[in-house]
Amino acid sequence: MTSGSLASNGNGTLLTHAPPTTESLSGMVAFVRAAESGSFVAAGRALGLSASAVGKSVMRLEAKLGVQLLNPTTRRIGLTHEGARFFARCKRILADLEDAESELFHSTSSPRGRLKISAPSLGARLLLPHVPEFRRRFPDIDLDIDFSDRLVEVTQEGYDAVIRTGRLADSQLLARPLARYGPVIVGSPAYFAGHGEPGTPADLEGHACIRFRSPGNGRIEPWRFAESDHSFAIEPRAALTFNDMEAVVAASISGLGLACVPDFVAKSALESGLLRAVLVEHTRMEGTFQILWPPSRHETPRLRAFIDHLAVRLGGSPAHEMRFQAA
Known part of the structure; x- marks a missing residue:
């Protein structure tokens, strides 16, 4: 009353x-x-x-x-x-x-409910191998993952978290590193049997190279290498150019040439023997995937479960969290 x-x-x-x-x-x-x-x-x-x-x-x-x-x-x-x-x-x-x-x-x-996540297009190769186990552990969490290179407005567009590389100009987000990555030069056993292996980056001039053109800006990505004290990039002649990384990997597996791709993209092909890495001593890890999310006094159990699962499976430090600093 x-x-x-x-x-x-x-x-x-x-x-x-x-x-x-x-x-x-x-x-x-x-x-x-x-x-x-x-x-x-x-x-x-x-x-x-x-x-x-x-x-x-x-x-x-x-x-x-x-x-x-x-x-x-x-x-x-x-x-x-x-x-x-x-x-x-x-x-x-x-x-x-x-x-x-x-x-x-x-x-x-008990973690449950919907999680809306944004991840880069290439993130599918990084995340999808770990989704089945996450679903088994947390069957009541519904994952809605948007694989896109568009930089979303996290809170305004209703995302619980985003996975990105590099530094984002948003000091209000919390961040946790998930995995380091770097470039790897790969080719198929059949290609190496017919053309040999390059011993140095300069030897790439004598090889067929499959290049990647960014669908976002249209630029052909250079191939990045590292010496003991500095990094450098070269732009080998392109025998083939694709604006899709999966096509680059597939063409290299088919023996059409060498490719420079992120290591996690080539991981399964390398483990199965479809591809072999070369010039390993001339490359190094240079980037980090991070998961970022808005700070909240009451962080939801489903978001915490997702963050912890990825950090452990991908090698991020479970204890390391930091406020993301603007670039």
Whole structure:
């Protein structure tokens, strides 16, 4: 009832009632337990209170309502007519409250719900091998992953987190490193059988090279190498050029030439023997994948589960988190 509402005490007398209070709720619990057990002593035992405290709580509730709820004249506490009606309503209210508490507890203790993630196009090669295990561990989490090189507005577009490389100009995001990566020069065993292997980056002039053109800016990516104290890039003559990294890898597997691709993109082909890496001593790790997310006082369990899973599987430090600094 709202403040100032009217109710009858069953005898035709109209009473005004204040809004329900915490004391009303505790009195309701005491009343229900006493009515169920038929004893203030038993109710007190169940609630961890004295029989006197239970009785006084019920009396305060009766005084507030202006009606007698319990009839303690018999050997066992009984319900008055008004008490029986009120008891049925109180049971439903307390059951609903318990259901609400249980639902909230499980929603925060057991990861569940939808996660919207943005990742770069090449991120599929990095993430997808680890999705099956994540789904087995957390079947109640629904993953919605957008593989795109577009730089999304994390909070404005409703993303829970983004996976990116390099530095983003957003100092409000938290970040955690997931995996380091670098370029690898690869070719098929058939290609090497027919053309030999380059010994240095300069030897690439005598090889067929498959180049990658960025679909975002249209530029052909240079091939990056490193010496002990510096890095450098070369642009070998292109026998083939594709704007799709999967096509670059497939062409190299087919024996059409050498390719320079991120190591995680070639990982499965290297492990299966379809490709072989060369010039390894001239390349090094130069980039880091990070997962970034908006800071929140109550980080959802589903986001925490996703971040921890990727960090562990991809080699990121579980303990390392930092506020992302603007470039």
